[in-house]
Amino acid sequence: MNYVQEKVVVITGAGSGFGKLTSEKLAKMGARIILADINKEAAESAADGIKSEGGIAEYVVADVSDKEQVEKMVQFAVDTFGRIDVLINNAGTMPMAMFAAKENDIWDKCIDINLKGPIYGITAVMDIMIRQGEGQVVNISSLYGTCTHAGAGVYSATKSGLKMISDALRGETRGKIKVSTIYPSAAATNISSTVLDYSVPSDLYGKHFAEFMERIEKNPESLTNPDMNDPGSMMLSAEAITDAIIYCINQPKGITISDIMVRATNEAMVY
Numbered sequence: 001m002n003y004v005q006e007k008v009v010v011i012t013g014a015g016s017g018f019g020k021l022t023s024e025k026l027a028k029m030g031a032r033i034i035l036a037d038i039n040k041e042a043a044e045s046a047a048d049g050i051k052s053e054g055g056i057a058e059y060v061v062a063d064v065s066d067k068e069q070v071e072k073m074v075q076f077a078v079d080t081f082g083r084i085d086v087l088i089n090n091a092g093t094m095p096m097a098m099f100a101a102k103e104n105d106i107w108d109k110c111i112d113i114n115l116k117g118p119i120y121g122i123t124a125v126m127d128i129m130i131r132q133g134e135g136q137v138v139n140i141s142s143l144y145g146t147c148t149h150a151g152a153g154v155y156s157a158t159k160s161g162l163k164m165i166s167d168a169l170r171g172e173t174r175g176k177i178k179v180s181t182i183y184p185s186a187a188a189t190n191i192s193s194t195v196l197d198y199s200v201p202s203d204l205y206g207k208h209f210a211e212f213m214e215r216i217e218k219n220p221e222s223l224t225n226p227d228m229n230d231p232g233s234m235m236l237s238a239e240a241i242t243d244a245i246i247y248c249i250n251q252p253k254g255i256t257i258s259d260i261m262v263r264a265t266n267e268a269m270v271y
């Protein structure tokens with residue numbers, strides 16, 4: 001069954017990575033997509049790509065750390081398609097660095113984007129979905145929402161906070177709004193460009209870092225385009241995550257998929 005057909009889906013951070021690929025795949029399944037991103041060119045080109053393939057999509061520029069812009073994004077979706085079935089809170093940054101680096105301004109912004117952004121999104125769509133009698137919020141957390149290590153504290157705090165927000169929203173709106181949380185492990189997207197201290201991600205592989213580097217040296221593509229048929233893979237493709245997001249959305253009305261964690265089979269993070 002295709003439960004995605006004609007659904008109106010608003011996706012933040014839709015100009016790149018999971019957001020872009022999820023938009024493309026949902027559009028191919030017949031959903032109507034609002035692609036929101038702080039990066040106008042990226043959002044516009046992603047929306048144009050969908051339209052050129054016959055899909056239904058519009059883009060809107062929105063900085064999710066700004067409540068008014070998020071409210072305008074939601075209004076734009078309603079004005080364009082008349083309703084909102086799904087909000088995917090996906091936009092995020094990962095400015096990992098040790099506390100000793102005192103990157104407070106950048107961390108403040110990360111908290112605004114990763115944690116306050118989804119709250120602004122939820123409060124903006126809530127009344128609309130309750131009025132419709134149905135709706136769904138999908139929050140993109142992280143493996144880091146369930147554990148952490150040195151240098152990942154602020155990012156982890158935003159992502160574990162997102163799990164709590166999801167669970168509280170599900171309890172508050174049960175029977176009306178479905179709430180799903182996705183916990184991706186490391187996947188090949190542009191998010192690594194927002195890391196401040198690259199010794200931190202190397203730390204996250206801990207005792208397995210040498211194995212990770214050896215795999216990349218032997219096969220550089222395993223970093224950017226990992227083979228998901230390889231049981232030795234230590235990275236995920238973006239597609240592995242988008243399939244999990246779509247699985248949450250492509251369900252009948254009475255079923256909520258609350259939590260999905262996706263890991264590479266040979267993942268060696270944190271432990």
Ligand SMILES: NC(=O)c1ccc[n+]([C@@H]2O[C@H](COP(=O)([O-])OP(=O)(O)OC[C@H]3O[C@@H](n4cnc5c(N)ncnc54)[C@H](O)[C@@H]3O)[C@@H](O)[C@H]2O)c1
Binds near residue numbers: 012016017037039042
């Ligand atoms: N890639 C991974 O390994 C991984 C793992 C776990 C969780 N995540 C989470 O997945 C989500 C998507 O990340 P991705 O990996 O696709 O990264 P990405 O960098 O490829 O895409 C992120 C998108 O968010 C947009 N964005 C950034 N700040 C924004 C803002 N203030 N307002 C609106 N848009 C903004 C960017 O322009 C970009 O298009 C993030 O929340 C990230 O924390 C990623």
